[in-house]
Amino acid sequence: MFGGTNKLYSLFIIVFFFLSISYGYAQESTDLFLIQAKKSLFGFKIYPETVKKITKGNNYDNQPTFINKSQFVFTSQAESGYTDIIMYNLVNGKFTNMTRTSDISEYSPDITSCGQYISAVTVEKDSTQRLWLYPINLGEPELLYDDIKPVGYYGWHGETAALFQLGTPNRLVYPYSREDIFEVAQNPGRCIKSRPGTDEIVYLDKNTNIISDGKEVFELKGYNVNSRQSEKIGTALGNAEDFCWLDKNNLIMARDNSIYLKNISKGTDWEEIAFINMPGYQNISRIALSPDNKNLVIAMEPAN
Template sequence: MLKSTIKLFFLCNILIAQGDTEVYIFDLISNANNYSINNPINISNNDGYDNQPSFMKNGRSILFSSTRNGQTDIVSYNIRSGKKTWLTNTDGSEYSPQQIGNSKTFSAIRLDKDGTQLLYKYSMYSNKSSVLIPKLKVGYYAWANKNQIYCFILGNPPTFEIFDLKTEDKIYIDDQIGRSIHDNNKNNFVSYISKQNKDWTINTVNKKSRETQILTNTLSRSEDLNWITSKTIIMGKENKLYQYELSRNSGWIEIADLSKYGLNKISRISVSPKKDKVAIVVEKN
């Protein structure tokens, strides 16, 4: 039992594996719903781990996790000025920042030095923080509304659950899922990656009925995606980007090859609110 628990701990805590990564932003160009990218800018430009970009609701700034003084903190990058502002300065390391609604607060996963891993709420303008979900070790998450968070909960086995901040109720949805969890508000669902079978799938859970369904297969053994529109998915595999149109059902279409910029091993992807920018995490050469 001890061996299996240790194995599970290392498998599930992928988010804290410190790779040498960078965050780039590109212009996202649409031509009759056929997308392309250009004008790459390295916004992290930092040795060590830089990851989990998330656009602010105003589209003018991006939050991401970045290595500083031997740990990982949250930084805000202003797209127009190129200025970086560090937002956290705790004894622990923070990951996966997301603005909470339109407020001047954001959430992030904190990993403390004693191994405690919890989801916190932070002020944008001070180092004040408070625990959002006590006792549950959140690995990945997405906000569905101001009260409900869809979470990958680390455990044996790890599970996909909805946590209600008002009632503190938990609702089990699934297990054996990936790290890409995204709200698709127009379609009233949250998408996630199912790894139940050999061929991974992009699944949805209806926010009202809690019913799940399969949308399509992922690119083989890939799990990083986001929504450009309510009907268009963008996904990375190795050095290439692809789009998938739900309305066309035409399969995955390649839209960009990042190797021409000297970039490869795409992971996290974030799309700006105006759909004119995309942030992409790549491994440093």
């Protein structure tokens, strides 16, 4: 009896530890904030004075992604410890549960190219992590890439998702077909984004870190899905992980309470374009930009 209990307890600890390093239970408390922005012929401007707190929970509200110019989806942790995908409407300020599950968790929501599904990494009942599709009309979810697991993160390029596959080491793979799953890189960063107007998937290469001004800096790599080649397209912001595209050539990243912009084509350095002063909060992590470039959503953690 006691031997069986100990084995069960050990299994629980192993599963809990695995989840803590990939998703879920070890996530720190964060909230989401909406900021107005504008892109013009004179550049891109963020208006810090417009910052507005969106979420009000004490848990993990993070991983925002716009699905159109007036709605974004994000991951929200319930008191149970499990997470759901929530949609927020900028026009009426309403929240809608895209998932409502009591025994599984969903993370990293995004919109598919057809616009009919919200995709998410789902931690299933047996702790398997795979990519699932959740219909916008709240129909039954569908499993995608059933043979690729465990998935930690992903990024869409058209109808195909490049997948961050957890392991030793972690790998970035691109599934051309069930029989042709191409390894793009080892030790990629968690942020994987399609570069607008190109055939490239962009990621951080964590094999290439250098220290500059006391900050860890990684190369940005672009993987061409046609040639199957990766090449350096620039360097990421030091001590930063997540990025989003303003357009084909301009990237946005954040560190501490500041937001930075870099033009990849010109090879310029990172330029600070906004400082977000939100009392009681610090450290911008995830960042998302609306398709019309008029709204920015950031995730921040409570200050100690």
